[in-house]
Amino acid sequence: MANLASNYSRQGRWKEAEELNMQVVELRKRVLVEEHPDTLTTMSNLASNYWCQGRWKEAEELNMQVLEARKRVLGEEHPDTLTSIANLASTYRDQGRWKGAEELQVQVMETRKRVLREKHPDTLASMDNLAFILKRQSRDVEAFSLMEACTQLRKQVLGDQHPRTKSSLRTLTEWQVRNVEIDP
Template structure:
């Protein structure tokens, strides 16, 4: 009798737990992070009590809460949960399980947002290599990992490494998804940024023109991404008037942020991420 009683209580708690979780998702999707966080904390604590600290659903609830912290810019809180989720998934599922790799990617993203590029790079290299082994070099998830690592190289000024990866991502994305796919255009924009930062203005301009033109044709002139691309191209063309006045030795030290802020706005906002950056399986 007691066992049946406690079984009913367990089922009831799980039922309400699911309701809380669904409402938290709705709040999250609408950008109501405060309300989402309240419900996600309740869900996480209930799952820890009922299922234990290492149950897959408990870890998912922790990852969801970490994602909300990330959306609020609470990097320290997000990082703490993500480290715990990653370690437990590594122990329970193994270092190469898709959920483990997602956890590593999420944590790397949070490291990057804090400027912890060395830590981010280390995780992203591991994720990329494991996905290449498991999924192959042309799988979308593999290309996502390569794109993420390339941007981390870019943020550290490692232009040669960034370029090598970005060229490969662009070429494979063009083959797999087509020349006008949003991911293809994003890869072209990211590569243009690397060319720009190296002072290779002609190569950057060719890519920028292609991206702006294809976005206009596919999405329409008034689409936000088209407008961002056109603004980036316009700012780039104006920068060409300034850049020739810079000596060759000085030009090597010029970066995107020095004279092309719209470029970052246009392409960093649509960069390679795992789903919505923080995947919580």
């Protein structure tokens, strides 16, 4: 059922995904308990469903609930807990709540560097996300520097042809072109 809900989400079938995820959450709470990692994952999926629809308040509330439970059950440095923090940062980012988004994303990036190491793909995703948050705050030099470091590490870890490396390279090129246009 959870996999089917995930397929619905990928297809943009939000109502069907939401209904199915809600059923899975209720079943998992009853069978596995509320703070079981699988229950929390389904709750996180439901929050993601809200986020994709721009339902920020619902996404934020559910993300906070999942985050607090994951901290208690898994610990503050567990990869799933860090994903919850990153999800909350994305919710803030998409509402233009830059300071909160930045604080959370810095926390995620620094913890991932320490726990997973700097070259881990999740750490690199955090660097990428933080660079965009900085860019949106017109902190171009910091954003560019971080994206450049992320791109170099992605080249080392994933190779030049990996989609994430290519995406980082495109971003750097776009940012360079825009800065040249702004500062002739």
